[in-house]
Amino acid sequence: xxxxxxxxxxxxxxxxxxxxxxxxxxxxxxxxxxxxxxxxxxxxxxxxxxxxxxxxxxxxxxxxxxxxxxxxxxxxxxxxxxxxxxxxxxxxxxxxxxxxxxxxxxxxxxxxxxxxxxxxxxxxxxxxxxxxxxxxxxxx
Amino acid sequence: xxxxxxxxxxxxxxxxxxxxxxxxxxxxxxxxxxxxxxxxxxxxxxxxxxxxxxxxxxxxxxxxxxxxxxxxxxxxxxxxxxxxxxxxxxxxxxxxxxxxxxxxxxxxxxxxx
Numbered sequence: 001x002x003x004x005x006x007x008x009x010x011x012x013x014x015x016x017x018x019x020x021x022x023x024x025x026x027x028x029x030x031x032x033x034x035x036x037x038x039x040x041x042x043x044x045x046x047x048x049x050x051x052x053x054x055x056x057x058x059x060x061x062x063x064x065x066x067x068x069x070x071x072x073x074x075x076x077x078x079x080x081x082x083x084x085x086x087x088x089x090x091x092x093x094x095x096x097x098x099x100x101x102x103x104x105x106x107x108x109x110x111x112x113x114x115x116x117x118x119x120x121x122x123x124x125x126x127x128x129x130x131x132x133x134x135x136x137x138x139x140x
Numbered sequence: 141x142x143x144x145x146x147x148x149x150x151x152x153x154x155x156x157x158x159x160x161x162x163x164x165x166x167x168x169x170x171x172x173x174x175x176x177x178x179x180x181x182x183x184x185x186x187x188x189x190x191x192x193x194x195x196x197x198x199x200x201x202x203x204x205x206x207x208x209x210x211x212x213x214x215x216x217x218x219x220x221x222x223x224x225x226x227x228x229x230x231x232x233x234x235x236x237x238x239x240x241x242x243x244x245x246x247x248x249x250x251x252x253x
Contacts, residue, residue: 015164022160022193044193044224051195055163107204110196110232117231 003034005076013058013070021054021072022047028074029081036140045118046081046137052111053085053133061089080120081137091131094124141168145176148185151251152176153244155187161198169198173205173216182214185247189220194228206238215239219247 009024011017025046030039050072057070071086094112116122121136142157154172158165176184186202188194202218209216219241221229229235241247 015162018162018164018195019160041224047193048195048228051162051193055195055197058163104233105203105207105237107200107207108196110199114196114228114231 003032003076005031005074007072007074009070009072009074011054011070011072013061015055015058017070018051018054021070022051025050025074025083028076032076032081032139034140042137046083049083049115049118049135050085052115053083053135056092056111056133057085057087057089060092061087076139079139081139083119083135083137085133085135086127086130087133088130091126092124094122094133141165141172143169143172145172147181148248149251151183151185151248152181153185153187153248155189155244156191158191160193160195161188161191161201162193162195163197166195166197166201170201170204173201173208177208177212182209182212183251184209184214184216185241185244186216186218187220187244187247188218188222188225189243191225192222194225196232199228199232199234202238203234215251217241217247217250219244 005028007028011021026043029043029046032039035042054070073084075082115135119135120138123134124131144155144157146153161169184205206216217239220243221240239250241250
């Protein structure tokens with residue numbers, strides 16, 4: 001793969017922009033011509049992962065007075081897609097998220113499970129006074 | 141959130157007219173379902189034919205509706221799932237919680253059986 005793409009995105013920290021961020025991820029995935037798998041499926045998954053990550057940041061920063069907005073970077077390089085989502089909120093625990101049992105009727109808590117299931121590597125750590133959620137997808 | 145709500149005999153049919161059911165609009169759906177429960181409408185079919193994308197918040201709103209219906213001796217069933225939406229139910233194992241039908245006709249008919 002010779003493609004190298006880098007996107008640096010800043011958005012207001014509002015759910016009204018979930019669709020825009022998801023669509024950007026979807027278009028990026030569709031444009032990776034050398035991806036050997038189903039590009040439409042990859043596009044859907046990246047849309048979903050970005051939506052879950054952004055919604056998570058909004059949830060964890062709603063009680064802070066951060067006017068920073070949301071900062072996301074997407075990088076396609078060296079046969080992998082790396083997404084970084086930065087936040088200035090109180091942070092959250094990226095604990096071991098087990099597969100939900102078949103009868104699980106919890107209304108929340110599936111977002112991180114979905115991200116961890118669809119991406120190959122997920123980490124969350126402190127960065128520059130805030131945090132960064134880093135997600136990696138091996139493209140082939 | 142854009143929805144069409146119709147009564148079909150004793151069952152309420154909710155057709156979601158949005159391409160996405162996500163953290164931006166899922167609380168609207170939850171609120172609309174709660175209003176219906178308060179009116180005593182405890183049997184529902186949610187038609188997802190027009191929905192192309194659902195996230196964990198959207199799934200959570202449907203689970204909330206399912207739990208509310210069950211608590212009132214009713215039922216909330218789903219129909220018209222697009223393949224990508226169906227794959228989300230499978231990923232989260234929720235396809236084992238909900239009764240899912242191909243279309244509204246079959247979903248509504250199941251309440252008569």
